[in-house]
Amino acid sequence: MEAVELRVGFVGAGRMAGGLARGLLRAGKVPASNVLASAPSDKNLDAWQESGCRTTHCNLEVLQESTLVFLATKPHILPGVLQEIRPAVGPHHIIVSLAAGVTLQTLQRAGAMVFARGxxxxxxxxxxxxxxxxxxxxCEEVPESYINIHTGLSGSGVAYVYLFAEALAEGAVKMGMPGGLASRIAAQTLLGAAKIMLETGEHPAKLRGDVCTPGGTTIHALHQLEKGALRATVMNAVEAATNRARDMAED
Ligand SMILES: NC(=O)c1ccc[n+]([C@@H]2O[C@H](COP(=O)([O-])OP(=O)(O)OC[C@H]3O[C@@H](n4cnc5c(N)ncnc54)[C@H](OP(=O)(O)O)[C@@H]3O)[C@@H](O)[C@H]2O)c1
Known part of the structure; x- marks a missing residue:
C-alpha cells in the first residue's frame, strides 16, 4: 500500500492529533485532502480546515473514509468512542490509539515515539x-509493556531535560553570562550531546568518560553532580512518571 494513497483519519482533533497530522503533512506522507478529523466542536477543527484537511463532527464518518485511524481523544472519552465506532471497524482498518504515549512537543520536535500492536x-x-x-x-515498535515506560522516559522526559537545560543556563548566569545567551548555549550543548549519542551508539558512560581530562574541569563538575545524586533523582523521576502512567491507564 502506497503511503500517498492512504486515507488517514483522526478521531479527536486536539493537540496530539494536530501535531501528528502536521508532521505527516510536512513530510509529504499524505496529502491534506486525504486527512479527515472529527471532534464534537469546531474549536480545533477550524485549524485543520485552514491546512486543507477535511473535518466532520461524526466519528463514524472518519472510520468510513479512512484506512489508518488515530484515536486521539482524552483517555476517559475513549471507551465511549470505541463503543460508538466499533460497528464501523473492518479488517482493512489500522487503528492506532494515542491514549498513552508522548507529548506534543515530543511529537513535533524531539520526536521519539513507540507503538505496540494488537x-x-x-x-x-x-x-x-x-x-x-x-x-x-x-519511531520504534515495542512490546505493550514498554508503552508506559516510554511515557516516563520520553513523554515526560522532555520536561526533565528542560529543567536540566534551565539549571545549566542558570549556572552560567550565576557566573556572569547573560541569560539568553546561556539558554541558547545550553540548548546547543544538549543537542550536540544527543546527536553524538545517536550517531555513535556508544553508552553514555563511555562518552562521559571520554570528555573527562584527569584532574580537569569536567570531573570536578561531575563530582558535584554525583554528590547531588543527579542520577538517582532522575531514575526516581522516570519511575514516578511510569507508575503514574500505569495508574492512569487503569483508571
Ligand atoms: N501519555 C502521554 O504522555 C500523553 C501526552 C499527551 C497526550 N496524550 C494522549 O493523547 C490523547 C489526546 O490528548 P490531547 O492533549 O491531544 O487532548 P486535547 O487537545 O484535549 O484534544 C482532545 C480532542 O478530542 C476531542 N473529543 C472530545 N470528545 C470527543 C468525542 N466524543 N469524539 C471525538 N472527539 C472527541 C476534542 O474535541 P474538541 O476539539 O471539540 O474539544 C479534542 O479535539 C489523550 O488520550 C492523551 O492521554 C498522552
Missing part, C-alpha cells in the same frame, strides 16, 4: 505505521 495487526501494518510516524521523528 493481536490482529500484522507486519505490513506495523511497517506502514513505522514509515509514517518516522516522518515525525524516531
Amino acid at each position: 493481536s490482529s495487526a500484522g507486519d505490513g501494518e506495523a511497517a506502514l505505521l513505522k514509515s509514517l510516524l518516522s516522518s515525525c521523528g524516531l
